[in-house]
Amino acid sequence: MCEANAYLVREDGSEELLLKAVDKLTIDGDTVYLVDVFGRQERLRARVRSLALVDHKILLERTETP
Amino acid sequence: MCEANAYLVREDGSEELLLKAVDKLTIDGDTVYLVDVFGRQERLRARVRSLALVDHKILLERTETP
Structure with a gap:
């Protein structure tokens, strides 16, 4: 299977695992x-x-709130 | 290998192959x-x-030029 793990990159550069084995991503x-x-x-x-x-x-990285 | 093919979605919804076997994508x-x-x-x-x-x-879809 060719899924991927999704991580959120924090402001300090560290990576937080959000979801494993991601198949679909939509924006x-x-x-x-x-x-x-x-x-x-x-x-x-x-x-x-x-x-x-x-x-x-x-x-992924958080969208800054305006 | 778990690469993917990158397509550009045209305005009419059709898909144009841009690059096969993509490993890395950066925005x-x-x-x-x-x-x-x-x-x-x-x-x-x-x-x-x-x-x-x-x-x-x-x-992918084209970014509209302002």
Whole structure:
């Protein structure tokens, strides 16, 4: 399976695991929707910073509130 | 290998293949940088619309110019 783990990058640069085995990610405005291979869902105000698919890694960062 | 193919979604909804076997994707402002497993690179003004990793699919859409 080619899912990836989604991490939230904190301001200090450390990474917090949000959801493992993510299959689908959808962006709608400043909201990121994640769905893992088991159908579990997460939603957060964030943006995608980077993907490293061979390393199974999705990095997200919080959207600053204006 | 768990790379994905990156497509640009046109205004009519059709999908144009941009780069196969993408390993890394990085977003910097309104620019998306893609690197495939062979080190080939693409750069375009776009945003990520969605990922479907089990289907090996990354969908991007052009950033509207202001």
